[in-house]
Amino acid sequence: MARSSRRGRGKKKNSTQLIMGGLCLLVVLLAGMLFFKPSARSGTEPQPFNIAQYRQDGSRFASTGNRYILEGKVESIESHGGNRMVSVSMRNNRNERLPLLVLEMNPQPINITRGDTFIFDVSCRTGRSADGNEVKGILVVNEVKAK
Amino acid sequence: MPSSFDASGRSTQTQSGVENNDPNRVGETPPPQMFGMELPLLDPSNDTMSYGGAKFDIGNNAVVRERFEKFLSQTPDNTEQSRVYRKNIEAILKYTQKYTKGANRIGSKALVSIGMGLYEASSYPGDGGQAGALASAIVSALDVQRANRRRDEANAELDQEIDKLIKKTNTLTNRNTQKGVRSDKHAAGAGTSGGVSHTFQIAANTSKIAEKKTKQGANEAASQASLPIAKVNYQSVLVGFLLQRRYDHAVIGARVYRHVFRDGNTRVDLDKNSDAYKMFTGISGMPPTITTIDTMASNARREVDQSIDAVHGALAQNKLGEATNRLITAVAVGEYMQSVATFPAKDRLRIADYWNLRKQSLSALNARDYDKVEEIAQEMKKMDVAFDDSLLMSYTAGKKRQSDFALRAARKALAEGKDEEFKKHATEAAIIWPRNPNLQKGEEEIARLDSFEPQKAEFRVLYDRKDFRTIYKERERFKVVATDPQLEKKYMESIELIARIDAMLAELKSVALQDRTMGPCAAYEKLYEMKADERYSTDMKFLDEFHRYESEANNFVMALRDAEDCRSRREYGSALAGYYRARCFYPHSKLAKKGIEEVTKVIVEATY
Numbered sequence: 001m002a003r004s005s006r007r008g009r010g011k012k013k014n015s016t017q018l019i020m021g022g023l024c025l026l027v028v029l030l031a032g033m034l035f036f037k038p039s040a041r042s043g044t045e046p047q048p049f050n051i052a053q054y055r056q057d058g059s060r061f062a063s064t065g066n067r068y069i070l071e072g073k074v075e076s077i078e079s080h081g082g083n084r085m086v087s088v089s090m091r092n093n094r095n096e097r098l099p100l101l102v103l104e105m106n107p108q109p110i111n112i113t114r115g116d117t118f119i120f121d122v123s124c125r126t127g128r129s130a131d132g133n134e135v136k137g138i139l140v141v142n143e144v145k146a147k
Numbered sequence: 148m149p150s151s152f153d154a155s156g157r158s159t160q161t162q163s164g165v166e167n168n169d170p171n172r173v174g175e176t177p178p179p180q181m182f183g184m185e186l187p188l189l190d191p192s193n194d195t196m197s198y199g200g201a202k203f204d205i206g207n208n209a210v211v212r213e214r215f216e217k218f219l220s221q222t223p224d225n226t227e228q229s230r231v232y233r234k235n236i237e238a239i240l241k242y243t244q245k246y247t248k249g250a251n252r253i254g255s256k257a258l259v260s261i262g263m264g265l266y267e268a269s270s271y272p273g274d275g276g277q278a279g280a281l282a283s284a285i286v287s288a289l290d291v292q293r294a295n296r297r298r299d300e301a302n303a304e305l306d307q308e309i310d311k312l313i314k315k316t317n318t319l320t321n322r323n324t325q326k327g328v329r330s331d332k333h334a335a336g337a338g339t340s341g342g343v344s345h346t347f348q349i350a351a352n353t354s355k356i357a358e359k360k361t362k363q364g365a366n367e368a369a370s371q372a373s374l375p376i377a378k379v380n381y382q383s384v385l386v387g388f389l390l391q392r393r394y395d396h397a398v399i400g401a402r403v404y405r406h407v408f409r410d411g412n413t414r415v416d417l418d419k420n421s422d423a424y425k426m427f428t429g430i431s432g433m434p435p436t437i438t439t440i441d442t443m444a445s446n447a448r449r450e451v452d453q454s455i456d457a458v459h460g461a462l463a464q465n466k467l468g469e470a471t472n473r474l475i476t477a478v479a480v481g482e483y484m485q486s487v488a489t490f491p492a493k494d495r496l497r498i499a500d501y502w503n504l505r506k507q508s509l510s511a512l513n514a515r516d517y518d519k520v521e522e523i524a525q526e527m528k529k530m531d532v533a534f535d536d537s538l539l540m541s542y543t544a545g546k547k548r549q550s551d552f553a554l555r556a557a558r559k560a561l562a563e564g565k566d567e568e569f570k571k572h573a574t575e576a577a578i579i580w581p582r583n584p585n586l587q588k589g590e591e592e593i594a595r596l597d598s599f600e601p602q603k604a605e606f607r608v609l610y611d612r613k614d615f616r617t618i619y620k621e622r623e624r625f626k627v628v629a630t631d632p633q634l635e636k637k638y639m640e641s642i643e644l645i646a647r648i649d650a651m652l653a654e655l656k657s658v659a660l661q662d663r664t665m666g667p668c669a670a671y672e673k674l675y676e677m678k679a680d681e682r683y684s685t686d687m688k689f690l691d692e693f694h695r696y697e698s699e700a701n702n703f704v705m706a707l708r709d710a711e712d713c714r715s716r717r718e719y720g721s722a723l724a725g726y727y728r729a730r731c732f733y734p735h736s737k738l739a740k741k742g743i744e745e746v747t748k749v750i751v752e753a754t755y
Contacts, residue, residue, distance in 0.1 A: 054720070054724060055713070055724045055725050055728065056709070056713075057713075057721060058713070058720035058724070059718055059720075059721075078747055080748065080752065081751065081752075083751040083752075085723075085747045085750060085751055087727055094731070095702075095731045095732070096724070096727070096728055096731065097724065097727030097730070097731060098724060098727075099723040099724055099747075099750070101751065101755075124720070127750070127753035127754055127755040128753055128754050129749060129752065130753075133717060135717065135719050135749060135750060135753040136716075136717050136718050136720065136721075137719065137720035137721050138719065138750055138753070138755065139720055140755055
């Protein structure tokens with residue numbers, strides 16, 4: 001009787017441990033899904049873009065290699081050699097400017113002009129400076145479409 | 148500067164008061180005295196008296212001053228006895244005056260009368276026995292003349308006796324000759340007794356004639372010897388009168404001379420090497436005569452009387468300075484003249500007051516008490532309408548300024564901490580003007596500077612702590628540290644810094660109030676730039692304002708900080724976005740612009 005009760009208590013203990021382990025696994029999986037939500041989808045598909053998050057930690061966007069579709073008005077264009085740095089304002093947030101790099105090696109079919117609104121297909125990348133240091137979280141324009 | 152106002156205390160004259168301008172006279176012993184044995188020759192054009200080739204400033208000569216002060220302190224000689232004396236002298240002068248013209252001659256009785264009058268005058272103590280001396284000289288000369296006359300008379304009698312003896316002798320000689328012829332005729336019996344007796348008588352007469360001629364010669368020799376002695380005696384008395392400024396006596400004696408010595412020779416026999424001889428020849432260039440003495444004494448009398456008239460005239464016009472100078476001249480030249488001796492007491496007092504002021508001014512100048520000199524000069528100007536104080540005033544003003552300049556240099560040296568230089572200039576200032584009131588101020592200032600040491604120490608602590616705000620708040624109290632040039636620089640630096648901060652904060656406040664959105668951003672950015680300077684960042688008010696604007700421009704500030712943070716992590720994309728965001732809040736932001744340019748350059752130059 002005593003042995004059976006001890007055995008009963010041991011079974012009960014094992015099952016509880018299994019349940020707890022399962023729950024932990026589930027929590028970890030959910031957390032991972034939530035954290036890697038943009039990358040959970042296909043890398044070729046455009047993802048929604050959170051500017052506030054980008055301003056805090058842009059390289060996080062680069063690590064997944066996701067592409068983003070952004071609509072914005074060109075506020076300024078600065079040329080350095082063949083590359084151009086374009087700042088665009090988002091339609092729903094006028095207090096933000098998003099810096100987009102248009103590389104010379106990736107010519108665009110349309111002319112990007114200041115004051116016009118375009119749809120940018122961008123991806124976040126990490127570059128290398130001349131002295132070999134990382135240049136993190138740069139939004140590089142893949143394609144531009146006129147709106 | 149004239150010697151009379153030589154404040155340095157050094158006189159341009161020698162101790163005796165004789166100016167030694169003649170290079171040939173260098174090292175020569177000055178004459179031992181001035182009055183009594185030599186005649187002062189006045190040059191009224193410059194108030195100087197000549198003596199022995201040198202000149203005296205009669206207004207600045209110790210002997211003249213002493214006698215003049217003695218004269219001023221004396222009461223006028225107006226006693227009955229003095230009046231009688233002067234009346235006697237005046238009468239004798241008038242009596243002799245009438246015999247100076249024409250061929251009138253004074254007889255022995257008249258001369259005796261003059262002598263009696265002089266003897267009577269000599270009983271007056273003020274005469275000093277001079278009239279008696281003249282009377283004695285006259286009497287002596289007359290005695291000599293009488294003796295000579297007696298000798299002349301005796302010689303005349305001797306002549307007569309000699310003539311008689313010669314006649315008698317001739318008669319006897321003739322008789323002897325006649326007897327000789329007869330005896331040749333009656334050679335044997337007549338005898339020789341009568342012839343012998345005539346021969347002895349002739350010899351006796353001849354001897355008597357020789358004796359009488361010897362007597363005559365002795366008388367003539369005595370007369371010839373006594374006359375020059377009498378003349379020298381008389382002339383020496385006259386020269387003595389002239390030198391002692393007894394002009395009345397000199398005039399009387401000179402006028403009587405030619406009646407006493409009637410030989411027509413009036414030359415004064417003086418040793419050519421004597422000072423008296425040089426004095427006479429120095430004036431006229433001619434050998435001295437009795438007439439020269441008469442002329443000089445008469446001129447001196449006139450000069451003195453004119454000076455006294457001028458004194459009265461100047462006093463009537465309240466020209467005390469001129470009156471004093473003229474009176475000094477009169478006293479120096481003719482102290483014993485009646486016009487000087489009877490000069491009124493009240494006028495003496497007026498001049499004495501003025502003279503004392505003049506002396507005080509000299510003393511004050513010698514003591515370099517220039518305030519006192521100016522005070523006296525003003526007083527003298529009140530007393531004397533013609534007093535010209537410009538010389539004194541400009542002199543004292545110059546000295547005062549010189550002292551002040553030295554004092555200023557001393558202060559400068561003190562401020563620069565140059566103690567030796569300070570002592571040198573301060574001493575110089577004190578020597579030039581010992582009673583300079585600024586010297587006292589200087590001492591007070593030094594004491595005051597010493598009392599500033601606690602403030603200086605406190606200031607140094609605050610400055611080292613960079614607590615400029617406290618220095619600024621108590622700037623009035625710390626102003627005293629400016630006496631130290633190094634601290635002054637720090638003081639000014641502190642005051643200007645805080646003043647600049649306050650002015651800037653006030654301006655930023657105005658900007659922030661005008662634009663409540665971007666104003667705080669602009670203010671923050673301005674203060675942020677300045678904060679790099681430690682002088683600003685240590686000021687609490689600055690920091691308070693900085694933090695206030697930091698809070699008010701929170702979005703802008705946070706955007707910049709995030710951008711800087713990302714940049715430090717090489718998150719250049721995020722950093723650039725942050726700078727853009729900051730510029731959205733404040734488009735004129737220099738910080739954002741600078742960040743954008745720098746980060747953009749890094750991004751576009753990188754490879755992807």
